[in-house]
Amino acid sequence: MENCLFCKIIAGDIPSAKVYEDEFCYAFRDINPQAPTHILVVPKQHVASIAEISALPADTLCALMGAIGKIAAQEGLSNGFRVVSNCGPDACQSVPHLHFHILGGRQMADQMA
Numbered sequence: 631m632e633n634c635l636f637c638k639i640i641a642g643d644i645p646s647a648k649v650y651e652d653e654f655c656y657a658f659r660d661i662n663p664q665a666p667t668h669i670l671v672v673p674k675q676h677v678a679s680i681a682e683i684s685a686l687p688a689d690t691l692c693a694l695m696g697a698i699g700k701i702a703a704q705e706g707l708s709n710g711f712r713v714v715s716n717c718g719p720d721a722c723q724s725v726p727h728l729h730f731h732i733l734g735g736r737q738m739a740d741q742m743a
C-alpha cells in the first residue's frame with residue numbers, strides 16, 4: 631500500500647528496531663514507548679485495522695497471534711503484558727495499518743481506558 635507508514639517500515643524504506651519477523655508478520659519497537667517494553671506487531675499484508683482482519687488469510691492470522699506470545703517470551707515478559715489494537719477515531723488509531731501493541735515491563739492500570 632503506497633503512502634502507508636507501516637508498509638514502508640516492513641519494506642525497510644523507513645528504519646525500525648526489529649524484534650521479530652516471519653513470512654507473515656513483522657514486529658518493531660514503538661518510537662514513542664508507553665511502557666519499558668512497547669512493541670508493534672503488524673501483518674505484512676496491508677489491512678487498515680482489526681475491523682478488516684477477516685480479509686487476512688488464516689495462516690497470517692495464526693502467525694500474528696502466535697508472534698505475540700513468542701515476542702513476549704523473547705522479551706522476558708514472564709510477569710505478564712497487555713495487548714491493544716486501536717481501531718478508528720474513537721480509539722485514537724493514528725496509523726491505518728493493523729497493529730497490535732505489546733506493552734509490558736511495568737504494572738498496567740486496572741482499567742482499560
Ligand code: 5GP
Pocket residue numbers: 635646647658659660661662663670715716722723724725726
Ligand atoms: P496507534 O495510535 O495507531 O494505535 O499506534 C500507532 C503507534 O505507532 C504509536 O504508538 C506511535 O508511537 C507509533 N509510531 C508512529 N510512527 C512511528 C514510526 O515511524 N516508527 C515507529 N517505530 N513507531 C511509530
Ligand code: ZN
Pocket residue numbers: 631634635636637638676677726727
Ligand atoms: Zn500498510
